[in-house]
Amino acid sequence: MTTRDVCVIGGGPAGSVCALRLARLGHDVVLLERRPFPRPHVGEALSPDVPALLDTLGLRHALDGCLPAQGTFLRWEDATTRLLPPDPRAVTVDRGRFDHALLTAARAAGVSIRQPSRAGRPRRVPGGWEVPLPHGTVKARFLVDAGGRHRATGGTTTDTGPRTLALHAAWPGTGPTRIGTGPQAWVWGAALPNGAFRAMAFVDPDLVRRHAFDVPRLYHHLLDVTGLFEHRPATPRVAVCDATAHRADDPATEDHVKVGEAAFTLDPLTSSGVSSALHSALAAAVTANTILTTGDHRAAVAFYRDGQRRTTTRHATWTAAHYHRHDRYRDQPFWTRRAAPPPHDPPPPVPLTPNLHRPVRLSPEAAVRPTPCPVGDLVTTRRALTHPTLTTPVAHVADVELAPLLDHLTGTPTLAALLRAWSAHLPAGRAEATATWLLDQGLLELTQPPTA
Ligand SMILES: Cc1cc2nc3c(=O)[nH]c(=O)nc-3n(C[C@H](O)[C@H](O)[C@H](O)COP(=O)(O)OP(=O)(O)OC[C@H]3O[C@@H](n4cnc5c(N)ncnc54)[C@H](O)[C@@H]3O)c2cc1C
The missing domain is CATH 3.90.930 (Outer Surface Protein A; domain 3)
Known part of the structure; x- marks a missing residue:
């Protein structure tokens, strides 16, 4: 059996971009993705830095068909609704199309793609890793776990924010993004490129447990409380998924890295999960390249681990300060659990x-x-x-x-x-x-x- 340089598990944005960078650096890379593409995925609102980042990689075409930001009706600090103008750099994408375009670009860069192909739990063997597949095995010197929130390589995680669930549904609709609050939730909704409008309510898991018998009713109640989501149909299907911010305790070793959501997840308030997944993919590619070409893993592992720590700490501080700006329901447990004042004000400028x-x-x-x-x-x-x-x-x-x-x-x-x-x-x-x-x-x- 041929031993590849790198095996990447997962073909989301993190896996595709990490594989692409490593292939462009001359490594022999195989990527395993369990689902046929295009496949649906949440996380459609891209932060303003993503287009420029894609430009530096020659991947701007992944945004073809995206929807430019529409402005935002924001009701956050109090009961006043403000209309924020759109940031011309921010877009929403169809993640099925976006992820497919990135995976196709990885293939064009020389990555060998096996899809659909679900990777079993990888095993360390002399000289690298063995990854079991439904039909056969892949062997590689270095492993990149880009399997998303559920991590193909397992390992423990530490929460960097309170446990949170997202309740979401979509219906035909257009118009500005909406961000509103209630005593037990905050809610985000935005138009998508396919003519749908998706709204998500972020809540404590306990609330969903107490309403497990009628989650759609809870969802509609949470949207109604914000006063921002009138004129929507009675949506039949409400999905629930985990949205807790956490980080992997072992993001890198001398023979493997976790990237994207396998390495850390962020509070969706930052709306920068895809951006962070792409940045972590680039950092992981430099880390893997260093280990594969120089054999020196010490600095490479420290660089990757420190970067993961700093990113998650910075986001946790920012999100806590943003929850702290909310006033109307600030005494409710949902808000007290999440809010903390910013640690320090910047010093005043010093003229020379x-x-x-x-x-x-x-x-x-x-x-x-x-x-x-x-x-x-x-x-x-x-x-x-x-x-x-x-x-x-x-x-x-x-x-x-x-x-x-x-x-x-x-x-x-x-x-x-x-x-x-x-x-x-x-x-x-x-x-x-x-x-x-x-x-x-x-x-x-x-x-x-x-x-x-
Ligand atoms: C509720 C919610 C809302 C969000 N909203 C936003 C947002 O508005 N903006 C934003 O930027 N981010 C958002 N995010 C975060 C965003 O979705 C993620 O940051 C992003 O998808 C991470 O990309 P990834 O490549 O790490 O993982 P994923 O995109 O999840 O890709 C992982 C891939 O690995 C594959 N895989 C998994 N296990 C295996 C296996 N064993 N074998 C083979 N393949 C496997 C999966 O099929 C999948 O295709 C949101 C997240 C949540 C939970």
């Missing part, structure tokens, strides 16, 4: 000119330490700046390598002296822009009070 004579130092909470980061298609270790307010360690700001600049901070120079020293490394305008960014983030501190 009036402060040039003041001594400057690195914030005592900041540190420059060796950190694994992607350089081209490989993970390498670089000196990067860390600080509690940074969502990720920073090695470069707009192509400027930070560590050599920060080395000039020994002896507490004045801001003017620091900028002079930096001008040996980069043009004056960029030195000033870098100093402004560091001061505004609270990474550089002025140590004496300003003169009157």
